[in-house]
Amino acid sequence: MREDIASVTEFSHVVGAIYDCAIDPRQWPNAIREVCQATNCAAGIIGAHDLNTLSSLIREHWNYEPEWLEKIQICATELAGLWDGVADLHERPIDEPLTALRDIPQQFVQSRYYREWAEPLGFIDTIQMTPLRQPTRIGAFGVWRHKSLGRITERDLAIMRLLAPHIRRAVTISDVLNMQAIEAETLRASLDLFQAGIVLLDGETKIVHANRAAETMLKSGSPISSHRGELRTASPQTSAALRTAVATAASNEAAVGKLGIGLPAPQSDGSPALIHVLPLAGGNRGKRIALRASAALFVTSEMRTAIPAESLASLFGLTSAETRVLGSLLAGRTPAETARTMGTAMATVRTHIAKVFEKTGTSRQSELMRLAAQFLPPVLHSSEGGLPAPKTRSTD
Secondary structure, three states, X not given: OOOOOOOHHHHXXXXXHHHHHHHOHHHHHHHHHHHHHHOOOOEEEEEEEEOOOOEEEEEEEEOOOHHHHHHHHHOHHHHHHHHHOOOOHHHOOOOOOEEHHHHOHHHHHOOHHHHHHHHHHOEXXXXXXXXXXXXXXXXXXXXXXXHHHOOOOHHHHHHHHHHHHHHHHHHHHHHHOOOOOOOHHHHHHHHHOOOOEEEEEOOOOEEEEEOHHHHHHHHHOOOEEEEOOEEEEOOHHHHHHHHHHHHHHHHOHHHOOOOOOOXXXXXXXXXXXXXXXXXXXXXXXXXXXXOOOOEEEEEEOOOOOOOOHHHHHHHHOOOHHHHXXXXXXXXOOOHHHHHHHHOOOHXXXXXXXXXXXXXXXXXXXXXXXXXXHOOOOHHHEEXXXXXXXXXXXXXO
């Protein structure tokens, strides 16, 4: 374990290794090793799966022997069931990690998974997170603690919370690229093969290069446009959020955190698109893509998520607690129901609601609904599902 992961240099090194995986998933073993060393863990694995085809999109690991990787598949269904038993699983912030001994202690040690896989390897606990959570795709990232290092501590969890949004960004962008690597030797041709718009920007959001899909978007002015060489969107809020994310990426990519993940960008026909920002200053990404670029933007109109709480959180700079409250309100719950669901005092929930209103420029739950609807496809806020109407007992 490195002694001072809190140092800027050390943390930046780990984040850089993670972001290298966004454009080359083959780099995940190295990134997993870095995360394991930062969190005092002995081995780790990342996987993503298509729920429609039941196929594996990516599966990389560090420090597992092949025979044990085969055995873990036998117990995979049981493990998924164990995590489903966490009471507030779907109410937690997307970047909040789980641990076995904290969240499912009895179920875990009594499981076949623990007896036949973890215990023989000397593993006593695990930190797990879900970097990809969509109706048709799911991703999991997990690291394991060896008994020689004792139980997972709050410090370990605090480090994983800091790393979680960076892992989520890398997996999200890699998913946009269909888990394919961008080859430096054939850069322009490689970028043009992707259906997603890819734009390389300097630290002031000036366009350095755009692939073929992005050029089409820029010419039509939807969902992105160029104003004297500077990239913009039709939404002033999104354009401002992009400038902040890109400027942060240029100066200190480790400080980007949740900025620039899933920013909503309305298109001219009313349908939404999402923009993800990838820092290029550190690691091997700048060398592989473009030396002049500080960040790469990935623009996709493929909307796989039904509730825009995370996108709005990225757009308006909401905290994890504020995002949970926003998601609950968008699901149609009243403040009282939100407090009960979150296990939080009503006064705390009202404080979070006031901050959400302040940051989003709204003052009522119904206004939040209308704001969210601007960034959803019509089918997702229709009567067929998506955003429900706010209940009569609301914040109004």
